Amino acid sequence: xxxxxxxxxxxxxxxxxxxxxxxxxxxxxxxxxxxxxxxxxxxxxxxxxxxxxxxxxxxxxxxxxxxxxxxxxxxxxxxxxxxxxxxxxxxxxxxxxxxxxxxxxxxxxxxxxxxxxxxxxxxxxxxxxxxxxxxxxxxxxxxxxxxxxxxxxxxxxxxxxxxxxxxxxxxxxxxxxxxxxxxxxxxxxxxxxxxxxxxxxxxxxxxxxxxxxxxxxxxxxxxxxxxxxxxxxxxxxxxxxxxxxxxxxxxxxxxxxxxxxxxxxxxxxxxxxxxxxxxxxxxxxxxxxxxxxxxxxxxxxxxxxxxxxxxxxxxxxxxxxxxxxxxxxxxxxxxxxxxxxxxxxxxxxxxxxxxxxxxxxxxxxxxxxxxxxxxxxxxxxxxxxxxxxxxxxxxxxxxxxxxxxxxxxxxxxxxxxxxxxxxxxxxxxxxxxxxxxxxxxxxxxxxxxxxxxxxxxxxxxxxxxxxxxxxxxxxxxxxxxxxxxxxxxxxxxxxxxxxxxxxxxxxxxxxxxxxxxx
Numbered sequence: 001x002x003x004x005x006x007x008x009x010x011x012x013x014x015x016x017x018x019x020x021x022x023x024x025x026x027x028x029x030x031x032x033x034x035x036x037x038x039x040x041x042x043x044x045x046x047x048x049x050x051x052x053x054x055x056x057x058x059x060x061x062x063x064x065x066x067x068x069x070x071x072x073x074x075x076x077x078x079x080x081x082x083x084x085x086x087x088x089x090x091x092x093x094x095x096x097x098x099x100x101x102x103x104x105x106x107x108x109x110x111x112x113x114x115x116x117x118x119x120x121x122x123x124x125x126x127x128x129x130x131x132x133x134x135x136x137x138x139x140x141x142x143x144x145x146x147x148x149x150x151x152x153x154x155x156x157x158x159x160x161x162x163x164x165x166x167x168x169x170x171x172x173x174x175x176x177x178x179x180x181x182x183x184x185x186x187x188x189x190x191x192x193x194x195x196x197x198x199x200x201x202x203x204x205x206x207x208x209x210x211x212x213x214x215x216x217x218x219x220x221x222x223x224x225x226x227x228x229x230x231x232x233x234x235x236x237x238x239x240x241x242x243x244x245x246x247x248x249x250x251x252x253x254x255x256x257x258x259x260x261x262x263x264x265x266x267x268x269x270x271x272x273x274x275x276x277x278x279x280x281x282x283x284x285x286x287x288x289x290x291x292x293x294x295x296x297x298x299x300x301x302x303x304x305x306x307x308x309x310x311x312x313x314x315x316x317x318x319x320x321x322x323x324x325x326x327x328x329x330x331x332x333x334x335x336x337x338x339x340x341x342x343x344x345x346x347x348x349x350x351x352x353x354x355x356x357x358x359x360x361x362x363x364x365x366x367x368x369x370x371x372x373x374x375x376x377x378x379x380x381x382x383x384x385x386x387x388x389x390x391x392x393x394x395x396x397x398x399x400x401x402x403x404x405x406x407x408x409x410x411x412x413x414x415x416x417x418x419x420x421x422x423x424x425x426x427x428x429x430x431x432x433x434x435x436x437x438x439x440x441x442x443x444x445x446x447x448x449x450x451x452x453x454x455x456x457x458x459x460x461x462x463x464x465x466x467x468x469x470x471x472x473x474x475x476x477x478x479x480x481x482x483x484x485x486x487x488x489x490x491x492x493x494x495x496x497x498x499x500x501x502x503x504x505x506x507x508x509x510x511x512x513x514x515x516x517x518x
Contacts, residue, residue: 008037009108009170013203014044017212020196020232021106021168022048028166029101033057034087034152035109042080045106054098056081058090087152092159103165105156110148111172111206147172153179157188157217164218170198173449176213176226180241181248184224191219193226195241196234209449225252244445251444258441260470263463266502267418267429269456272411273308273326274375276361280354281374282308282412283325290325300347304328307404311390311414318400318430318486326410327351329372331382337370375413382408383419383503385426385487387433390415391455394448398433400426402487416456420503427483428496431476432467468497 009017018041027050033041036057045051057080097103149171156167157179176195183190193215200210212232227237242252245262249255255262275281279293283305290298290305307322314320327347329337340348351358351372358372366373386401391414401409402423411417420426432438442462446453473495481491 009040010203011040011044013170013198014040016232017041017106017168017170018044018048020212021104021166021214023235025166026102027052028104029053029099030097030103031055032092032095032103032105032165033107034092034105034156035059035107036082037061037108039080039082041107045104046080052104053101054081056083056095058083058085058087060084060086087155092156093162103160103163105160105165105167106169108170109152111204111208111210113147147175147178149175150178150182153213154182154188157183157190157215161189161218164216166214166216168212168214170210171213173197173209173211174447176211177241177248177447179213180224180226180243183222184243184246184248187222189218189220189222190215191221191223192216193223193241194229194237195226196229196232198232247445249445250447254440255444258437258444260466261438261441261463262445262461263466265460265462266465269416269418269459270378270380271376271456272413272415272417273328273377273381274365274413275326276363276366277354277357280351280357281327283327284323285325298350300327300350301344304344304347306407307409308412309388309401309409309415310412311392314388314390314397314399314415315393315395318483319402319488320399322404322409326412328377328381328410329374330370330377332379333375333377334369334373337372340372380419381410383421384408385420385423386411386417387420387426387430388415388417389433389454389459391452394453396439396442396446396454398430400430400483400487402426414452416454416459418503423484423487423489424492424496425500425503427480427487427489428500429464430483431479432464432471433462434479435467435471435475437471438462438467464502468500473497 027048029052031042031045031052031054033039033056036042036059039057042055042057045055059082149169153167153169153171153175156165160167173195180193182188193213196212196214198210198212200206200208204210213226225240225242228239228241229236230238239250240252242249242255244252244255244259281292283290283292283298285291290300292298304327305325306328308324308326309320309322310324313323329340329347329351340351355371358366365375384403386409387398388401388411389396389398400423401417403409418426418429420429442454442458445461446458476497477495480496484491
């Protein structure tokens with residue numbers, strides 16, 4: 001049932017999971033499945049050459065409990081202890097066992113977030129609490145949105161640490177990473193983490209990146225770096241996740257080699273425009289006539305329409321030709337928009353005619369702001385040249401972007417950019433960012449299966465000063481000249497990196513253009 005985030009594990013996958021778990025392990029004498037569903041893992045455990053002597057399963061759904069009773073009778077599971085209850089409300093440390101042997105916790109907890117379940121009216125939720133010890137807004141809301149499986153993982157580790165169990169659960173890879181990061185921050189006693197990738201589309205019809213995540217709990221020496229395997233049958237790891245500077249990195253070996261680039265960017269990255277009213281604000285040009293997504297002809301003052309680039313535009317070549325125009329209602333964050341009644345009467349009338357679209361914007365950032373407000377706007381938006389990157393694509397590349405029809409290009413809020421005063425600045429910065437070592441470093445700290453692999457926080461870690469000092473000039477000049485040509489500029493003859501001046505220092509940019517998270 002969707003209300004419970006329910007994915008019953010196919011017996012063939014259960015068999016593959018148990019083979020991977022048992023491959024190099026001494027058989028366990030006890031086993032627990034915390035959300036056992038119809039009992040497929042329990043049946044699989046019973047079929048092992050040396051099954052656990054004691055198996056318990058916890059399940060809340062009445063229909064699954066009824067099915068378990070049928071299987072218990074038909075398949076001789078009378079020695080299995082099925083507990084009808086809510087794992088969220090139970091103290092797992094209080095479970096009673098008849099022996100004290102090695103404990104295996106195995107299963108497939110729900111794959112949804114608490115917000116998803118709440119929106120479906122589900123009562124199968126943990127009590128709202130700040131279970132990660134977050135600060136600020138997240139603390140007030142009890143970590144407003146988190147994966148149910150993540151909560152279960154942390155509950156299992158904390159409440160069963162005394163038993164020194166092995167925990168092996170199917171989950172989203174993002175959950176596995178979040179659990180590793182939390183365990184590191186909280187210094188929980190885990191060791192030997194392993195991530196075995198699985199094909200969630202094949203097994204569950206789910207378009208998510210998923211894995212079997214396994215850890216040992218209770219070790220005297222904790223280890224928060226995880227070996228990663230390409231699938232359940234792989235005998236040798238394909239890589240290792242690790243912790244560096246307090247954060248998880250996707251490729252520990254590459255990161256160690258290129259960690260000299262991990263520092264503070266000398267330039268500030270900006271996020272593109274956020275307006276949450278694309279049907280009204282984003283236009284196409286058909287035979288010279290602007291039209292909105294509603295198919296309406298838009299007759300507004302031209303000086304408020306700017307070229308717009310999206311993530312898909314940055315996935316191609318340098319200096320892409322904008323396919324869209326965007327209405328820009330402000331030049332500075334919080335600027336009074338009622339002035340448009342006088343300075344741009346046609347635009348003001350157009351915006352007012354679509355007031356409902358702006359009223360429907362759900363984000364709290366618009367509360368108390370002038371009507372038709374946008375975010376990600378400032379003097380930096382109107383710089384003639386930019387270096388931009390999509391936040392969405394797994395393959396990361398940085399593009400130089402120049403003016404279009406003598407107007408500065410804008411970006412949507414899936415993109416990040418550095419504003420530049422000149423083509424030379426843009427070409428030089430893009431050259432440093434697209435160097436194989438820089439891209440290698442970036443790829444070692446991002447996770448390609450994330451909804452947004454590239455973030456502003458990550459980009460601010462790339463130390464371009466270290467890159468400029470470390471990369472041989474002859475490795476840079478060719479790329480620099482190519483970037484200049486793509487901007488329609490002649491390559492300069494002198495060394496562009498010798499006296500490269502960043503667009504603004506970080507302190508100057510903070511003062512000129514305060515960062516506002518949206």
